[in-house]
Amino acid sequence: KKITIAIDGFSSTGKSTVAKQIANHLGYVYVDSGAMYRAVTYYAMQQGFIDVNHFDIEGLVANLKTIDIRFKFNNKFGFAEVYLNDMNIENDIRTLEVSSFVSKVAEISEVRQKLVEQQKQLGKDGGVVMDGRDIGTVVFTDAELKLFMTASAETRAERRYSELIERGDAVTYEAVLKNVQERDYIDSHRKDSPLTKAKDAIQIDNSNMTLQEQFDKILELVNV
Numbered sequence: 001k002k003i004t005i006a007i008d009g010f011s012s013t014g015k016s017t018v019a020k021q022i023a024n025h026l027g028y029v030y031v032d033s034g035a036m037y038r039a040v041t042y043y044a045m046q047q048g049f050i051d052v053n054h055f056d057i058e059g060l061v062a063n064l065k066t067i068d069i070r071f072k073f074n075n076k077f078g079f080a081e082v083y084l085n086d087m088n089i090e091n092d093i094r095t096l097e098v099s100s101f102v103s104k105v106a107e108i109s110e111v112r113q114k115l116v117e118q119q120k121q122l123g124k125d126g127g128v129v130m131d132g133r134d135i136g137t138v139v140f141t142d143a144e145l146k147l148f149m150t151a152s153a154e155t156r157a158e159r160r161y162s163e164l165i166e167r168g169d170a171v172t173y174e175a176v177l178k179n180v181q182e183r184d185y186i187d188s189h190r191k192d193s194p195l196t197k198a199k200d201a202i203q204i205d206n207s208n209m210t211l212q213e214q215f216d217k218i219l220e221l222v223n224v
């Protein structure tokens, strides 16, 4: 039977890397729910609804209907890429700038409603691995396997920093750490479905685990 796997946790806990591997191994669909919040944020930046000085929440909410988010599988890379109104934005949404606004956009109830509904649709037939902040607590409360990934803020910032440097982005470790800590705070304090571990989720602290160890551990949990 194809099950539903919900993986939640703080920013840059390495959820997506292991989630993709598990999905590929099981022949499941992987959905990066954070990419959807990032897509809405990117749209808001493009349309001038958000910048460092202002945030026009009403303007963004009024235009939510015009936002079409889709995932298309890329055979070359072996995972799905995110499209905003038919434009491939997979690379554009991973910048520190998008990261600096995304948690504020994710606080908006109307944004969450829209994305949660689409996420439920994407996973309605099972055989899905979805990662995010509220997958086990809101999106798939009945998921057969729920995981909650944790790691120290420093470990997470180091990982995110290396990713950004590898992409060629000009960032400092301090700025990345600050962003990770800010998002942790906003994500766990917002009034609408704040980030918490679902009661029935299994916690995995991967600070000192290799990717292979995480993969093996999760596969073991899938098979029990």
Ligand code: C5P
Pocket (backbone or CB within 6 Å): 011, 012, 033, 034, 035, 037, 038, 102, 103, 104, 106, 131, 132, 133, 134, 135, 183, 187
């Ligand atoms: O997973 P990622 O770090 O790409 O997510 C970016 C942001 O999107 C998070 O910091 C959080 O504010 C928001 N998010 C959310 N609910 C989810 C997934 C992401 O609020 N299910």
